[in-house]
Amino acid sequence: MIDRLRQPRRFVSWLPFATLLQKEVRRFLKVAFQTLLTPIVTASLYLFVFGATLGQRISVLEGFSYAQFVVPGLILMGVINNSFANTSSSLFISRYLGNIVDLLVTPITPPQLILAYTLAAMLRGLLVGSVVLLISFFFAELPFASPVAAAAMAALASFLFAQFGLVAAIYANSFDALSMFNNFLILPLIYLGGVFYPVSILPPFWARLSHINPMFYLIDGFRHALLGVGDLSLGTAFTAAGLMAAALFVWASLLLGSGYRLRL
Amino acid sequence: MTPALEIDHLSKSFGAAEAVKDLSLSIEAGEIFGLLGPNGAGKSTTINMISGVCRIGQGAVRVFGYDTVRQYRLTRRLVGVMHQEIVTDHFFTIDLALKIHSGYYGVADDRIWRQLLIERLGLGPHLHKSMHKLSGGLKRRFMVAKALVHKPRLLILDEPTAGVDVELRRTLWQFVREINESGTTVLLTTHYLEEAEQMCGRIAIMNDGRLVALERTEELLSRIDGxxxxxxxxxxxxxxxxxxxxxxxxxxxxxxxxxxxxxxxxxxxxxxxxxxxxxxxxxxxxRPRPGLEEVFLQLTGLNLNNNQGGSL
Structure with missing residues (x-):
């Protein structure tokens, strides 16, 4: 039996990537109550409050109900939060518990590592976003002006925040520090980025200031794709989002590629 | 014959502290080689540099002739390492974690080999338990299985028997011997010097980051004057x-x-x-036979009542 040790198996170069991707997906499915159900319930509550109750009395965009206006932002909020949470918590917990060494000693390459973490995070983010979209059908009818662009913007947003999650997981020294990224950076930027109101209704100074909020381009672009109207053109939104995603990808690649704070 | 492991003028510092200082040694294929030293001697840092957990400060490490930095995808497949710190992923059971680990190394799961590891390391009754429910000894045995699941040619065991009871220690060493007899080179550290004496053909002793001895075990034992x-x-x-x-x-x-x-x-x-x-x-x-402990204490300048070095 021990002779089996002398029968090495063929090396499959993509298998480390596929295994890590599978493991990451299993990880969030294993705690689906926390990773999928909780954000879906939260988004549903928002939909109920702004769609079925308060939303009946508010109008911010001509030709659309408030529920129609707010749904794209809520979907993207679910996508962004969960993509970020997946990479940031998974990588940080691995660092914190020390089981990151299980990956460091294997032949997995940095691009494989980044891609596996990213795809799992995108899957979780887009899964939450899709369920929120389905639930939103009970509250608002969306015109789906450009469904392909909407899907592309959602994918781009999840990719972008998956990268940001990797960066945060590397820099965070504690769970407290990690939650600060979410509570003091992502959440304020989402709320101030036009989820609940169009930036165009702000006073000129605040409206101009909103243009330096990266979230504005993602949310407005996604809303534009779904409703057919937005403060920005789709081209501008995609260009800005694409550039941000590329910058964060390069940042995450440099960190993980060099082993910064991972390898001693 | 290409050595299983060549360490060439290896150094590593953490800030001002030099953990490993100009270490050079070579391990022949098929050996069971012991790396001993008191706590803080630089053994684990050396192992971490070989396995890739730690970046190499200066010098080079070659596994079966391949450079561990330039050809890391190849060398990491050849090495199986069990680290001193207990490291597990709490999300998965033993069985699933072993399958996952095999995949990380780019090799398809070999069910028969995995079953053999589970059986020989006494993990069978605990196969479907979540990792956080396992005792320290069980986790350590799982880590040995994890180091072997992709069939490495060089097995590195850093304190594999710490916290493992006597009977299991015996069976574990028996298993390591069999693994070695089937062609796998073994590099081990242990603070049970008697075990190192029985298991290792050659022993290197490190102290304060430096190599202070590297000899065949019997030659090392004969160093005792008196x-x-x-x-x-x-x-x-x-x-x-x-x-x-x-x-x-x-x-x-x-x-x-x-x-x-x-x-x-x-x-x-x-x-x-x-x-x-x-x-x-x-x-x-x-007339007791002089033991490795005496040699060790003589070379490292520690004594049995000196707690500075902690465990050996």
């Missing part, structure tokens, strides 16, 4: 008889055992003659 003579007495003595002070006589076990330390040039006959004249109530006599 030997002990133990006398078991029928009735206890309250003091060492004057003629025996010459041989640094020490009473142990409440005066029931007398230890004499004989310099290399002293003839045992001379000692026996002296004992006969003293007419001591000797029940038994023993």
């Amino acid at each position: 030997r002990s003579l133990l006398l078991y007495l029928e009735t206890p003595l309250d003091r060492v008889p004057d003629p025996l002070v010459t041989w640094n006589g020490q009473l142990e076990q409440d005066g029931r055992r007398l230890r004499l330390c004989l310099p290399g040039e002293t003839a045992v006959g001379e000692v026996l003659q002296c004992l006969a004249q003293l007419q001591l109530p000797i029940r038994d006599l023993e």
Whole structure:
């Protein structure tokens, strides 16, 4: 039996990537109550409050109900939060518990590592976003002006925040520090980025200031794709989002590629 | 024949602290090689540099002739490492974690080999338990299985028996011997020096980041200048008889055992003659073989009552 040790198996170069991707997906499915159900319930509550109750009395965009206006932002909020949470918590917990060494000693390459973490995070983010979209059908009818662009913007947003999650997981020294990224950076930027109101209704100074909020381009672009109207053109939104995603990808690649704070 | 492991002028610093200082050694394929040293000697840092957990400060490491930095995808497949710290992923069971680990190394799961590891390491009854429910000893055995699941040619075991009970230690070492006999080179660290003595063909001793000895185990043991003579007495003595002070006589076990330390040039006959004249109530006599512990203590400058070095 021990002779089996002398029968090495063929090396499959993509298998480390596929295994890590599978493991990451299993990880969030294993705690689906926390990773999928909780954000879906939260988004549903928002939909109920702004769609079925308060939303009946508010109008911010001509030709659309408030529920129609707010749904794209809520979907993207679910996508962004969960993509970020997946990479940031998974990588940080691995660092914190020390089981990151299980990956460091294997032949997995940095691009494989980044891609596996990213795809799992995108899957979780887009899964939450899709369920929120389905639930939103009970509250608002969306015109789906450009469904392909909407899907592309959602994918781009999840990719972008998956990268940001990797960066945060590397820099965070504690769970407290990690939650600060979410509570003091992502959440304020989402709320101030036009989820609940169009930036165009702000006073000129605040409206101009909103243009330096990266979230504005993602949310407005996604809303534009779904409703057919937005403060920005789709081209501008995609260009800005694409550039941000590329910058964060390069940042995450440099960190993980060099082993910064991972390898001693 | 290409060595299994070549360490060439390896150094590593953490800030101002030099953990490994210009370490060079070579391990032949098929050896069981022991790397010993007190806590903080640089053993784990060396292992971390070989396995890729730690970046190499200066120097180079080659596994079966391949550079561990430039050809890391190849060398990491050849190495299986069990780290000293218990590291597990709490999300998965033993069985699933082993399958995952095999995939990380780019090899499809070999069910028969995995079953053999599970069986030989006594993991069978705990296969579907979540990792956080396992005892420390079980986690350590799982880590040995994890290091072997992709069939490495060089197995590195960093304190594999710490916290493992006597019977399991015995079976684990038996298994490591079999693994070695089937062609896998083994590099191990242990603070059970007796185990290192029994298992390793060659032993390197590190202290304060440096290599202080690298010899065949028997040559290392022969370094001890002088030997002990133990006398078991029928009735206890309250003091060492004057003629025996010459041989640094020490009473142990409440005066029931007398230890004499004989310099290399002293003839045992001379000692026996002296004992006969003293007419001591000797029940038994023993000449213990010098152990690795004595060599280790001599080379590292520690002593048994010195807690500075902590565990060995």
